[in-house]
Amino acid sequence: MNQTQTKTRAKATKRPTTEHLVERIRETLLYFGGEAHRRDVIVNVARDIGVDVKNIPEELENAVILSFEETWRDEARRAAYGFHLRFGEGSHRWGLKPATAH
Numbered sequence: 001m002n003q004t005q006t007k008t009r010a011k012a013t014k015r016p017t018t019e020h021l022v023e024r025i026r027e028t029l030l031y032f033g034g035e036a037h038r039r040d041v042i043v044n045v046a047r048d049i050g051v052d053v054k055n056i057p058e059e060l061e062n063a064v065i066l067s068f069e070e071t072w073r074d075e076a077r078r079a080a081y082g083f084h085l086r087f088g089e090g091s092h093r094w095g096l097k098p099a100t101a102h
Helices: 003-013 018-031 038-048 058-073 075-081
Strands: 035-037 093-096
Touching: 018 035, 018 038, 018 058, 018 075, 018 093, 035 038, 038 058, 038 093, 058 075
Parallel strands: none
Antiparallel strands: 035 093
């Protein structure tokens, strides 16, 4: 493995913080017009942080899902980020409240 590959691999294996993931999720939802299936969000977040989207680690998938769910369940954080589940709890269609999507 050459030096560039080592740096790229180190970057991809760094664990993003929950707050960092929440920001990435929000940016992704804005990119998709305010709403997207969680799988699309996970792929876009992975791409943004330099992970091969053909081989997204389960740990990263779980971290993104958990970050969204923890933020959505906390009333103050949900309001701050505007996270929304149009189809209710358990839905895989993530979104932002219309007022925060602009």
